[in-house]
Amino acid sequence: MSANDLGLPDKGGPAQPLVIASDLTCHFPVRAGAFGPKKVVRAVDGVSFTIAKGETLGVVGESGCGKSTTARLMIGLIEATGGKIIYDGQELGADLSLRELRRGVQMVFQDSFASLNPRLTIEESIAFGPKVNGVDPAEARRIARDLLDRIGLDPARFAGRYPHELSGGQRQRVNIGRALAMRPRLVILDEAVSALDKSVEAQVLNLLADLRRDFDLTYMFISHDLNVVRYISDRLMVMYLGEVVEIGSAEALYERQAHPYTAALFSAMPSMDPDARTEVPPLAGDPPNPIDPPSGCRFHTRCPFAEEVCAARKPQVVTLGEGHQVACHMHDATSGHGKAAA
Amino acid sequence: MTDATTEPVLRIAAQSQGYWAGVWRRVRRDPVTLVCGAILAALILAAIFAPWLGMADPYQGSMIRRLKPIGTAGHPFGTDELGRDMLARLIHGGRLTLFLGITPVVAAFAIGTTLGLIAGYVGGWVNTIIMRTVDVFFAFPSVLLAIAISGALGAGIVNSLVSLTIVFIPPITRVAESVTASVRKLDYVDAARASGAGDFTIVRVHVLGNVMGPIFVYATSLTSVCMIIAAGLSFLGLGVKPPEPEWGLMLNTLRTAIYVNPWVAALPGVMIFITSLCLNLMSDGLRSAMNVRQ
Amino acid sequence: MLGYLLRRLIYAVPVAIGVSLICFLLVHIAPGDPLVAVMPIDATAEQEAEMRAVYGFDKPLPVQFGIWLGNAVQGDLGKSIATGRPVGAEVARAVANTLLLAAAASVIGFPLGLLLGFMAGYLNNTAWDRAITALAIGGVSTPNYWLGMVLVIVFSVSLGWLPSMGAGPGGSGDWSWDWAHVRHLILPAVTLAVVPMGIVMRTTRALVADILDQDFVQALEAKGMTRAGILRHVARNAAPTALSVIGLQLGYLLGGSILIETVFNWPGSGYLLSVAILQRDLPMLQGTILVLAMFFVALNLIVDLLQSVIDPRISRA
Numbered sequence: 001m002s003a004n005d006l007g008l009p010d011k012g013g014p015a016q017p018l019v020i021a022s023d024l025t026c027h028f029p030v031r032a033g034a035f036g037p038k039k040v041v042r043a044v045d046g047v048s049f050t051i052a053k054g055e056t057l058g059v060v061g062e063s064g065c066g067k068s069t070t071a072r073l074m075i076g077l078i079e080a081t082g083g084k085i086i087y088d089g090q091e092l093g094a095d096l097s098l099r100e101l102r103r104g105v106q107m108v109f110q111d112s113f114a115s116l117n118p119r120l121t122i123e124e125s126i127a128f129g130p131k132v133n134g135v136d137p138a139e140a141r142r143i144a145r146d147l148l149d150r151i152g153l154d155p156a157r158f159a160g161r162y163p164h165e166l167s168g169g170q171r172q173r174v175n176i177g178r179a180l181a182m183r184p185r186l187v188i189l190d191e192a193v194s195a196l197d198k199s200v201e202a203q204v205l206n207l208l209a210d211l212r213r214d215f216d217l218t219y220m221f222i223s224h225d226l227n228v229v230r231y232i233s234d235r236l237m238v239m240y241l242g243e244v245v246e247i248g249s250a251e252a253l254y255e256r257q258a259h260p261y262t263a264a265l266f267s268a269m270p271s272m273d274p275d276a277r278t279e280v281p282p283l284a285g286d287p288p289n290p291i292d293p294p295s296g297c298r299f300h301t302r303c304p305f306a307e308e309v310c311a312a313r314k315p316q317v318v319t320l321g322e323g324h325q326v327a328c329h330m331h332d333a334t335s336g337h338g339k340a341a342a
Numbered sequence: 343m344t345d346a347t348t349e350p351v352l353r354i355a356a357q358s359q360g361y362w363a364g365v366w367r368r369v370r371r372d373p374v375t376l377v378c379g380a381i382l383a384a385l386i387l388a389a390i391f392a393p394w395l396g397m398a399d400p401y402q403g404s405m406i407r408r409l410k411p412i413g414t415a416g417h418p419f420g421t422d423e424l425g426r427d428m429l430a431r432l433i434h435g436g437r438l439t440l441f442l443g444i445t446p447v448v449a450a451f452a453i454g455t456t457l458g459l460i461a462g463y464v465g466g467w468v469n470t471i472i473m474r475t476v477d478v479f480f481a482f483p484s485v486l487l488a489i490a491i492s493g494a495l496g497a498g499i500v501n502s503l504v505s506l507t508i509v510f511i512p513p514i515t516r517v518a519e520s521v522t523a524s525v526r527k528l529d530y531v532d533a534a535r536a537s538g539a540g541d542f543t544i545v546r547v548h549v550l551g552n553v554m555g556p557i558f559v560y561a562t563s564l565t566s567v568c569m570i571i572a573a574g575l576s577f578l579g580l581g582v583k584p585p586e587p588e589w590g591l592m593l594n595t596l597r598t599a600i601y602v603n604p605w606v607a608a609l610p611g612v613m614i615f616i617t618s619l620c621l622n623l624m625s626d627g628l629r630s631a632m633n634v635r636q
Numbered sequence: 637m638l639g640y641l642l643r644r645l646i647y648a649v650p651v652a653i654g655v656s657l658i659c660f661l662l663v664h665i666a667p668g669d670p671l672v673a674v675m676p677i678d679a680t681a682e683q684e685a686e687m688r689a690v691y692g693f694d695k696p697l698p699v700q701f702g703i704w705l706g707n708a709v710q711g712d713l714g715k716s717i718a719t720g721r722p723v724g725a726e727v728a729r730a731v732a733n734t735l736l737l738a739a740a741a742s743v744i745g746f747p748l749g750l751l752l753g754f755m756a757g758y759l760n761n762t763a764w765d766r767a768i769t770a771l772a773i774g775g776v777s778t779p780n781y782w783l784g785m786v787l788v789i790v791f792s793v794s795l796g797w798l799p800s801m802g803a804g805p806g807g808s809g810d811w812s813w814d815w816a817h818v819r820h821l822i823l824p825a826v827t828l829a830v831v832p833m834g835i836v837m838r839t840t841r842a843l844v845a846d847i848l849d850q851d852f853v854q855a856l857e858a859k860g861m862t863r864a865g866i867l868r869h870v871a872r873n874a875a876p877t878a879l880s881v882i883g884l885q886l887g888y889l890l891g892g893s894i895l896i897e898t899v900f901n902w903p904g905s906g907y908l909l910s911v912a913i914l915q916r917d918l919p920m921l922q923g924t925i926l927v928l929a930m931f932f933v934a935l936n937l938i939v940d941l942l943q944s945v946i947d948p949r950i951s952r953a
Contacts, residue, residue, distance in 0.1 A: 075536050102538045115529035119361055119551040125530075128547065129537030162361070175533075182537055478654030481933045482925075483891030490925045493913045494662040570779045574895050577781050578910050593782055597899075604789040611782025619777040626773070 008104040008185065010053075012089035017050040018186055018218045019074065019105075024048070025082035026069050030291065039291050043069040045242035046083070051186065056212070056219040058233030058250065060226060060265060062287050066242040067222045071190045074220070075105050088185075103133070106179035110191035112171035116163040122174045123148065123159040129182045140181075147177040150214075151207060169200035173207065180215060188220045193228060205232060226269045230254065235323070238262045241290055241298040248324030258326040261299050297329065309336050361555075368631040375627025378620035385617060389436035398427035400434040400587045409603040420606040422592065423599050424585075428606060432613055435587040439614065442499070442581065442588075443569025446506035451561040454511045458518020459553070463526055463545060473519060479512040488571050492580040502581040506572055510564055517560045521553045559629045566621035573614050589614050640944055648937045655933060656708065659926040660701050663918050713923035718915045723923035726908065731927055734897070734904035737828060738889040740821050745829030746882055749836030754874075756837070757844025758867070768837065775834025780892055784827040784899035791823060798823050801901040824900040828893055832885035839881045843874045876947035883939030887932040 026044040044066040051057045059067050072078040074085060076098045087104055090096040109115040116125055126144035131137060145155040151173040163171055172192060179187050189208070193201045205228065211217060223229050229236065236253045238246040238261065246259040257263040264283045283302060288294055294301045300310035309329050318331045329335035369375055388395065398417075403424035410421040419428035461472040479487065491505035525531065526549065534544045573590025575581035582588040584595065589610040596607035688694055695703075707713070713723035749772075756768035792800035799820050847853065847870050856866050894906030901907065905924050912920035 072532075077532050077535060099538050102536055105536075107533070107536055109529040109533065111529055115533050117530045117534075117548050117552065120547075128534065128539070132534075132537060132539040132543055178533065178537075474650070475654070478651055478658065481651050481655045481936070482658075482929050483887040483932055485888070485891035485894060486925060486928055486932075487891075489891075489894055489909060489913070490659070490662055490921070491665070493909070493921045493925075494666045494918065496667060496916070566777060573779060574781055577895065578898060578913060580913060590779075590781075593785065597785065600785060600789050600793055604793055608782065608786055608789060611779055611785065614779045614782060615777060618779065619774065622773055622777050 016089050018053045019051040020086040022048045023083040027081045042242045042290050055234040058229035058236045059222045061239035065239040071188045075107050105186045106182050106184035107188040108175045108179050108192040121160050126178045126181050151177045186218045190222045246326045252324045259328045260303050365631045372627050378623045382620045388433050392434045397430040400430040431587040435589045438588040442572035447565050447568050449507045450510035454514025455518045458515040459522050462519040462522025476512040476515050484509050497580050518557050521556045525552050555632050562625040566618035655929045662922050714919040716920045718917045727923050727927050730905040730908040740825035741828035745833035749833040753837040753840025756841040760845045772834045772837035775830045781895040781899050787823050824896050828896045847873045876943050890928050
């Protein structure tokens with residue numbers, strides 16, 4: 001088996017989204033103590049989105065909003081309690097096995113140190129994936145060295161090094177190389193640059209942009225840093241307490257944040273322009289506990305525009321413009337919210 | 343912090359070294375560990391090659407030469423209650439005492455690591471069964487458990503080995519389980535799963551190498567305890583049977599001699615103490631050289 | 637909090653049952669017919685039949701375990717083969733002496749271990765630290781039965797200051813707090829205290845050095861807290877772990893006393909055990925070990941509960 005047999009060939013053509021996630025749900029059972037009542041953490045609760053071939057979907061939200069859980073669902077590290085994942089037209093579990101999915105989707109984790117085995121040289125770490133998928137060791141080594149070169153680490157100098165001998169930025173490059181060794185079409189970057197210094201972060205982001213072009217990649221870019229997400233993403237998805245509250249193209253969302261939560265996130269983003277004042281008050285307090293999420297719209301406990309309807313009913317998803325969707329009563333003419341556009 | 347592509351090469355290139363090279367480099371700079379290692383090596387070699395060292399017969403006594411003091415001509419460490427040469431018996435005694443101190447830990451290391459790996463990696467009800475059983479054994483102080491099992495099985499070398507192995511499986515399993523469970527949560531294990539590797543491959547390549555160090559260091563710290571308990575079993579008459587030379591048993595049979603020739607009677611204990619001290623110091627040295635946290 | 641206490645209590649039940657199962661099985665792992673193990677060698681056929689009925693050896697093992705456990709809960713641990721007397725009464729008397737010895741060793745070992753360990757941790761990397769650490773590792777490495785012999789050689793044989801054997805005039809069971817008795821307690825208690833003292837010293841030293849290294853200590857220093865105040869903070873942070881180590885070592889005292897009691901002919905459970913082993917008196921062995929192990933289970937329970945009182949993180953977890 002050679003490197004070319006890794007990964008999955010294109011099946012659905014350019015119009016078919018690479019990934020369709022529909023109504024993804026992941027509930028973890030928890031118990032308050034051995035005899036406490038059984039409860040459920042609604043980490044991801046009915047999340048739907050698509051990722052087109054070649055685009056970058058940015059995912060933002062506070063910690064604990066279900067970003068990382070969604071990522072782990074997409075690569076099969078956690079089993080979904082409900083919903084469907086359709087990869088290039090094939091449904092996971094029906095037309096597509098987990099093993100096959102993993103050849104098409106790879107992930108880069110936040111902690112560059114914890115995601116590399118300290119006992120393996122970086123070359124061995126990168127070659128591991130191809131090897132376990134049947135590529136012969138010499139060929140896997142060649143793949144690893146090519147990738148090291150490609151991610152900006154001279155194989156002659158770096159191949160035999162161990163993770164602790166690299167800087168954080170270098171390690172994260174290795175993690176990207178390790179993901180690419182599987183020839184994936186979708187790479188999930190879970191806070192992949194969040195732990196890096198700003199200067200290093202910019203270099204890695206540039207590398208990611210280059211790799212996307214050269215390897216024809218699709219990214220799902222998860223971050224809490226809106227500045228970074230904006231820089232790299234074509235579309236944005238905003239999550240709050242396990243649900244998608246708003247999704248749309250990066251420009252559209254930048255121009256107009258339909259959901260008060262999105263608006264609050266954007267206003268909290270430090271602006272380069274001191275005259276750019278925000279009208280929306282910054283978010284106060286912490287997100288509620290996902291074990292007992294608030295009724296109706298989950299954001300109503302922190303929303304400056306909350307009315308009775310927000311606590312009573314779950315908002316419908318409303319389409320505002322092309323691909324711009326929001327789940328908020330204020331944009332649903334039928335909701336009865338005082339600010340709802342007639 | 344700067345990144346690779348812009349940073350001048352501060353490190354001399356290709357100076358990369360593996361984990362074990364680093365451990366050895368640190369051990370080499372630690373005189374206490376080196377000295378203890380040398381003493382232990384000498385004791386073990388002397389024990390192995392005891393029959394060929396040209397010493398007196400450790401079994402052959404002489405009634406007219408009983409309990410000679412230390413420094414007697416021909417018997418530098420005196421003679422025991424049956425007139426046997428103490429030096430020969432002390433050197434030969436190391437064979438059984440060291441064997442009984444090390445073998446159970448090695449066996450328990452193999453069994454406990456396997457159980458702990460399974461419990462820690464598989465989790466769920468498998469973990470519950472293994473760890474709750476371990477908890478029950480933990481409810482016995484180790485000396486008590488060793489004496490209980492040996493007392494029921496009866497005296498003898500094999501029975502001692504069995505009971506000591508059973509005593510040390512639970513603590514090693516517990517350490518192995520907790521280390522495995524923490525390694526299992528690390529992102530590189532997830533990354534390996536995401537690349538489609540099977541559980542067996544993940545354990546072999548990614549888990550084993552990273553859990554063995556801490557378990558090994560812990561096991562070495564048990565060796566001195568094991569030897570002290572093993573000699574203690576013989577001291578109680580539950581281990582090695584006379585006339586075999588074994589430090590614990592020698593202490594027991596010489597107890598009556600403390601009124602006649604006390605310092606000769608204390609000698610086997612000195613051997614146990616020195617060995618156990620060296621084992622503990624070496625284990626401490628390994629712990630810091632291998633960067634294992636307690 | 638209350639929930640935690642309750643859960644911890646309930647969790648102790650299966651452990652206790654497991655412990656008694658192991659004790660029960662001791663007789664059955666002994667080589668040969670278990671009946672032979674519990675029978676006097678010169679038993680008649682009638683005695684044999686009686687014993688078989690008493691122990692229920694004709695019934696399946698789980699039933700036997702049930703019967704045995706039921707008897708044990710009511711304090712009936714069977715009869716000694718050697719003396720024919722009920723094991724329960726003998727063990728009760730012996731365990732009282734063992735607890736006396738263990739308590740004396742605790743009073744000597746733990747405060748000293750805590751104090752020296754705290755000092756060594758606070759004076760990290762000084763000559764004091766190294767001296768105390770050397771003392772601790774020496775203590776941990778000592779075979780205590782040998783140390784007992786050495787102390788006897790020095791203080792009884794050579795100097796003649798303290799007695800080497802027994803628990804005072806009149807043998808066992810009539811302890812009183814006068815010099816005639818207490819002088820018998822000194823050597824075995826000191827011997828027994830050495831290993832736990834070393835372990836407590838080592839743990840406390842590592843703990844204190846570790847805590848002093850933490851950021852919050854620097855914060856306290858920066859805001860101008862006195863040295864005594866900082867030490868109080870360190871002690872509070874070290875207390876839960878130190879307590880759990882002490883709890884474990886209390887259990888060690890129960891186990892370690894077996895050998896010490898043999899050295900000093902102290903009429904406790906260890907001495908009872910070593911006699912039972914010599915005479916292959918399995919009911920006695922089984923009963924003594926059951927009682928000691930149950931003490932250990934109870935001890936662990938108490939330590940855990942105490943720990944949850946002084947460390948609020950535990951009960952909330």
